[in-house]
Amino acid sequence: MIATNITWERASEAFPDATLFGSGIVAGDINQGFVGNCWFLASCAALAEMPGRVEKIFLNKENEQNAAGIYGLEFYRLGLPTTVVIDDWLPVKTTNGNKSTIFAKLGDDNALWGPFIEKALAKFHGNYIHLDGG
Numbered sequence: 648m649i650a651t652n653i654t655w656e657r658a659s660e661a662f663p664d665a666t667l668f669g670s671g672i673v674a675g676d677i678n679q680g681f682v683g684n685c686w687f688l689a690s691c692a693a694l695a696e697m698p699g700r701v702e703k704i705f706l707n708k709e710n711e712q713n714a715a716g717i718y719g720l721e722f723y724r725l726g727l728p729t730t731v732v733i734d735d736w737l738p739v740k741t742t743n744g745n746k747s748t749i750f751a752k753l754g755d756d757n758a759l760w761g762p763f764i765e766k767a768l769a770k771f772h773g774n775y776i777h778l779d780g781g
Contacts, residue, residue, distance in 0.1 A: 652742065653749055658735040658759055659712045661746045667718075668710045669758025672701045676754030677761050684765065684778040688751060691764055701760060706730070712759070720767040731767040735759075750775055 658665060669676060674692035679685055694700040702708065706719030716735035721728050738749045747753075751765040769775040 653738055653740050655736045656739045657716055658737055659716060661739045662753060662757060665753055665757035665759050666710050667707060667759050669754045669756035676758045678752035680748060680750040680752055682750055682775050682779050686781040687768060687778060718763055720764060722771055731771050733767050733770055737762055
């Protein structure tokens with residue numbers, strides 16, 4: 648069956664009350680979605696346990712949504728820093744008027760860093776399905 652209630656929407660429109668880091672970065676902000684990338688999301692949750700670690704990945708330092716919808720993240724490939732730039736368009740499922748992302752979920756405090764870091768890694772590796780299973 649093909650889901651017809653999934654669309655790509657800007658985070659600022661689908662989740663207007665969300666912020667980049669929520670009320671503070673915590674491991675509980677990480678909630679896995681459709682793709683089997685627990686191996687990566689678990690490492691993100693572990694990074695969240697150390698203050699300042701996740702913030703260092705993001706070039707955006709303000710705890711608000713970027714008006715232009717542009718976010719920069721720095722990953723490393725073969726020991727060299729690589730900047731990945733993403734937009735804020737996320738695949739969103741609407742059920743009974745409620746919106747949620749289909750891949751990594753927003754944190755309980757509406758933190759967007761989980762879905763955005765996952766999207767950046769998906770871009771880094773080609774697409775979301777390339778993250779499945781490690």
